Amino acid sequence: MDKSKTFNLPKTGLTRRTALKGLAAGAGLAMAPGFVRYSQAQSSAPIKIGFQSHRTGIGAAYGRWYEKTTAAAVKAINAAGGINGRQVEVIIEDDGTDPGRGAEVVGKFATQHKTDIVFGTLFSHVVIGSAPAAGEAKMPYFVVSEGHHVASTKLNRYVFQPGITDVKSQIQSMAPWIAANAGKKVTQIFPDFAFGYDHRDYLPPALKAQGADVIAQIAIPPTESSFTKYFPQIPAETEVIYHVMVGPAVLTFVKELGEFYGSNRPQLFGFIDSLEAVDINSPGLEFLDGSHFWEGSPRYAQADDTEAQKAYRAAVGIDDNGAAVGDPKDVSTAAHMFGCWETLYVVKKAMEDAGYKGPEDRAKLVEATEALTAFAEGPEHPQGPKTFNGKIHQCFGIQNISKVEGGKLKVVHKTKIEDGLYEAEGDYTTQAL
């Protein structure tokens, strides 16, 4: 083979003409409308929220719905006068559902976009990977994740999770129902990374307290696409299979479970993560009929929905089946995305409490957020009432247990806030700002 043709790069360098063209284009851009400097006062400039979004990667379905929910919330906030009289502007960067890129995105928001705060992401490994960057930049970082990483106080004082309950609390509040209604011998199947470890670590003690036992724990690599080979590890005496899977392979997981067991299966209790953004009437999922799922906020409209819940569903554009209005195949991530809506209202409240003016007030914003204690159910918190523990930067709310019936999810049990409370493991407020 002729090696001389490997790379024939053009030999011409940068000419004067090209350089001038570039300069002219740059100047033109700087004068374009988007680049107008707010010369009068800071007070009329919009509050800039950097949104770290899973646009690509295994979290993409969540990212898309997180963006829709955020857009709806920001629209509502701006229509009602914004925050401290200023409009809110959201700048989106893709984190690729990747911890490394997540940290880069936080850095980009701090140094390039100069946003007031960073908000967003779901997947726990991205949150954990990004948190140090937020701490170093002293950038308040409001996550809509679910893991116990924030509440464990292993991150730093700039990281908050005020819009969605963490896994440790969720599990603790649901364990009594599982033990009483599903069975006492539980086999857990969970993804082999941070989020899954929260389930692995907190379910056994929570069930033990209810007189039930976890008899086997099966970790599955998050990139796995076939699951049948793991099923022989499920002990024969299992009464309940507790499954929590994430990412695109969840449907395969359920289908293969169906093939393996047929109708003669143990009870199933699933975290909705196993089914988020997946149409429950997909081929192969008939197997789930009669099984139960945890839902943060119900996907299907329920008979007892509050006015706030109805208004929220209309604002984010989901129909009674939790799919995008006008596209029944486009199923939402309803059980998680409400957290974006609620978190933005928490940010609004904290910024107003702090009299937030600009990045120089970030420390005040952190303290004002820590001072919050409760969020009442209503248009700003349609999922339900919540308490907030400023020491661990974590909120606690109610959970829904739903049954799959006739291709829909029907809420059969709602937990109370107290069911999910636990002893704080540390105190962020003792860290320096």
Added chain:
Amino acid sequence: MHFGPHLLLAALEGLVTSAVLALTALGLSLVFGVMRVVNVAHGEFFMLGAVLAWAISTAISGHPALGFLAALVIAPLIVGAIALVAERLVLRRLNYNPEATIVATIGMLYIIQQLALTFYGPEARPVEPPFSYRILLPWFGYSGYKLSIIAASALLLIATWLVLTRTKIGLIMRATQYDSETAQAFGIPVDRVYGGVFALGAMLAAIAAVLIVPISQAHYLMGQDPLLLSFIVVIIGGLGSLRGTVVAAVLIGLSDGIISMFFSPTLAKIVATLLVAMVLVFRPQGLFGTASR
């Protein structure tokens, strides 16, 4: 579960993996064997096959088998056409230079992936299997469709082997592979053979994807795993060797199924990587490859 049934399940799972892997790796191996092009975008042709299978099967109503059969025919043809265009527009202009084509196919990988993300979206979408028959064994149930994948793959592999060894097309391909300059001197349109081989390689990946999509799902990132495993298979089997590809695919598929079931999936990957290293050290041309001239 007892050891016997456990092993049976592991072997069945391993064979399904092997079947799909053999088809995918064969495409990669053919392209390298004939053209000396390492096609890094091979996994994306696989993904395109799955995504198109979803599009075609949802467009056709009626019994799921109709949509699936249509996908089995149409998806590989579309993927083949796309590969042909890519070959004409990119690889040919680089004169099939080995280093340049690696970089170019990496570029193709990202372009195809992003196009799929743009037009298909980030969701994983299911395709209904043509039939759903659950084989009930005394210890567990197994998907009848999965077993049919093994049969379909075996038939396709035999067909490919017949084409390569018994037809004029195969003869021309082998001549081009053996010495492209002499083949050209004897009036073989090497350019057209290259285009055809690249399209054929992509079509094999697409067929493998259509076969697997009813038990997996169509997702825009699904091309990465098959690419990596295909590389492992062709390195172990010997580039350009059909027999080597099949043997290596069965070896890797079964070891993945059995080791990951009895020990851990990570160990299975370690063993596969170790095998690659051993083959490269002791038999760089692969188990069944011939030393380069």
